[in-house]
Amino acid sequence: MTFHMTVKAAAISLLALGTAAHADQLADIKAAGKIVTATDMHYAPFDMLKNGTYEGMTKDLFDEVSKEIGAEPVYQDIPWTAELPGLEVKKFDIVIAPVTITPERLDRYTFTLPIADATVSLVKTANSDLTKPEDIKGKTVGVQQGTAQFKQLEAYGEKLGGVTIKEYGTTDEAYADLAAGRLDAVAGSLPNLTYLVKERPETFALFEPAKFGEPKYFAWVLRKDAETETFAKAINDALLKMTDDGRIKAIQEKWLGSYTELPREVPAE
Structure with missing residues (x-):
């Protein structure tokens, strides 16, 4: 009986392996x-x-x-x-x-x-005095948490000598704080920020140049x-x-x- 059970168990194991192999x-x-x-x-x-x-x-x-x-x-x-x-x-x-x-x-x-394209870029308010990416030194910049753009912003901020980074659950929340004056800029991918400025040119503008990271x-x-x-x-x-x-x-x-x-x-x- 033990022998038959062992054979049966082996057959089931082989069947399972075969199924997994062909998943x-x-x-x-x-x-x-x-x-x-x-x-x-x-x-x-x-x-x-x-x-x-x-x-x-x-x-x-x-x-x-x-x-x-x-x-x-x-x-x-x-x-x-x-x-x-x-x-x-x-x-x-x-x-x-x-x-x-x-x-x-x-x-x-x-x-x-x-x-x-996902190259990291920067957006500001339309009336901001900031122009080029280097101008965010010592400023407060929003970015979506857990993103590659966050890591690139963090590295860029260290290279500049210091940027205060505020993380957000969604980009919409970051844009709202930027419009309200609670941020100096928001970092994100170029397509996202281009679309934002296209839809709300009276409120937002891209930095010139907007991109500051390696092509992604x-x-x-x-x-x-x-x-x-x-x-x-x-x-x-x-x-x-x-x-x-x-x-x-x-x-x-x-x-x-x-x-x-x-x-x-x-x-x-």
């Missing part, structure tokens, strides 16, 4: 007919809630990618600080909030091809395991197709007012 996220998504996503819907122009309706550049891009894959997107509004931890424990299939590609994150996650890119994030490889490839194939047929250019121009050619491979850093 495929793309196949699971197609079987379910849906892609469960997470993003922060307070990050214009990528993700916004307008009268309770989700819209933005991310949605337009991922709607098209989902069509190419053949599954319906399920969009969820999740605080940024909970997105990557939630991805790791499989609460959703992918984080579509724009995530800056960094060497540290590349070690831990699978990134898709870039979806936008936004992308979407998947778990880093063999199970996600086909899903990541399907997304990248869709993005390349959309680049070649002009859809990405049209979406960028709609939301950003201009087109930036993006790498056709995931940057190494």
Whole structure:
């Protein structure tokens, strides 16, 4: 009896190993007919809630990618600080909030091809006397917590000799404090700040030059395991197709007012 139980247990173990070895996220998504996503819907122009309706550049891009894959997107509004931890424990299939590609994150996650420029930049009030990025020395600058832009601002502040950094849960909160005079500037990615100034030119203005960091890119994030490889490839194939047929250019121009050619491979850093 012990022998039979051992054989049975071994057979179950082998079956489980075989199932794990052949786990495929793309196949699971197609079987379910849906892609469960997470993003922060307070990050214009990528993700916004307008009268309770989700819209933005991310949605337009991922709607098209989902069509190419053949599954319906399920969009969820999740605080940024909970997105990557939630991805790791499989609460959703992918984080579509724009995530800056960094060497540290590349070690831990699978990134898709870039979806936008993410170079850190600065915005001020329209009547501010500050002009160039170096002028933030000794000033108070807001930035969204837990972002690559925070780390770049921190390093830049140390290089200048001191900047007081105030962290915010959302960029909207930082912009509100800037408009109210509680901040001297806000650091963020160039597309976000360009859109802000475009929408509210009477209140905000970009520094000249706006950028102060090394070139960076936004992308979407998947778990880093063999199970996600086909899903990541399907997304990248869709993005390349959309680049070649002009859809990405049209979406960028709609939301950003201009087109930036993006790498056709995931940057190494």
